[in-house]
Amino acid sequence: MATSDVKLLGAWPSPFVNRVQIALNLKSIKYEFLEEQYGTKSELLLKSNPVHKKIPVLIHGDKPVCESLIIVQYIDEVWSFGPSIFPSDPYDAALGRFWAAYVDDKLLPMMMETRKAEGVEAKMAAFERLKEGLVVLEDAFAKCSKGKDFFGGDSIGYLDIAFGCCLGWIKASEKMMEVVLLDETKTPGLVGWAGRFCSHEAVKGTLPETEKLLEIAKRFQTNAKA
Amino acid sequence: MATSDVKLLGAWPSPFVNRVQIALNLKSIKYEFLEEQYGTKSELLLKSNPVHKKIPVLIHGDKPVCESLIIVQYIDEVWSFGPSIFPSDPYDAALGRFWAAYVDDKLLPMMMETRKAEGVEAKMAAFERLKEGLVVLEDAFAKCSKGKDFFGGDSIGYLDIAFGCCLGWIKASEKMMEVVLLDETKTPGLVGWAGRFCSHEAVKGTLPETEKLLEIAKRFQTNAKA
Structure with missing residues (x-):
């Protein structure tokens, strides 16, 4: 429309x-x-x-x-027509809101910490905390998706959108710092989900390319030092 | 029920x-x-x-x-029967969510600052910032209530509940620090609203009495110093 x-x-x-x-x-x-x-x-x-x-x-x-x-x-x-972003069940909706708030109040500050931490040791410690935070979200994926493709079940929902938009920066961090944040051992559900999310029609072309984010990250660093 | x-x-x-x-x-x-x-x-x-x-x-x-x-x-x-907490209009709902987030992300930290600040000067500066934060909410009251009794219009809604529950601690702070946070000059809308909110059937007996909160606040202070 x-x-x-x-x-x-x-x-x-x-x-x-x-x-x-x-x-x-x-x-x-x-x-x-x-x-x-x-x-x-x-x-x-x-x-x-x-x-x-x-x-x-x-x-x-x-x-x-x-x-x-x-x-x-x-x-x-x-625009209540078309695919629903929120589930109709109030408990599922509350779970989506809870974990979306977790992304904003816990995970994103953890991501910021990996950028702010100075020195290799502090940076690695910050990445470890972030990895632990992602493992918590792995559990949430199992509960929310109920064995289906997305946090929202068969289709992309509120929490998919809330967390999915962090994937660009997660990938950029992995490349920049040569760390692995999402892997098949500790977060296998999220690895599979991330692939499906990024290739979804509504997402393709929206999330920035890793290389472009790396350029931005370098600009941030330069400005911070200036 | x-x-x-x-x-x-x-x-x-x-x-x-x-x-x-x-x-x-x-x-x-x-x-x-x-x-x-x-x-x-x-x-x-x-x-x-x-x-x-x-x-x-x-x-x-x-x-x-x-x-x-x-x-x-x-x-x-x-429990979708009975009085609605959320307005049916999506824009009004978004406004309610926006200002409720303002209460949690801005006003409550400002309130915490008034407690944490050490020394009379720092404490008074923290109270001034809180007062300014409340003046911003006074504007929001005018926009959300549209001249009616509550943020939610004719009845108590999401934002009334979100902000209303801070009133107990606001009153306790006023008494403890001998300051005025809500007054007829800068926040006349909120003063009237606070009276109506606190005497509402669903609220009466729920918000703690000021004297009891003052006892709790003193216990916090004692523990912080211990």
């Missing part, structure tokens, strides 16, 4: 922005992507998200919706 | 637990309150919330639901 009054304020390397893109793709909603330039904040962004001044912002008609996971829920509720 | 298979693991001074109590009251759901003792974690809590090991946990039948705002959403979805 074509929807001409949908705009997304974002930037392609942001996993939070990718979440919104995938949700819109799943619902086949056309939208205009307004790219925010790194290091600047447009007038439209400041006006649309005056509290946090952060991307992504979905502008639907004249209404701005902020915060990636809130936007994903909004998309599911507004 | 009587529902005998609902248990709530909690502690009376916790605003997060109070959120769940109010949501259950709104829906007229009877439940068994299992009080966790300060400084200990029961076997049932560790088993029900192994990731965070925190209250509140709602146990519905044999299914544990964790994280206060997720539990409130679960309650609204499972």
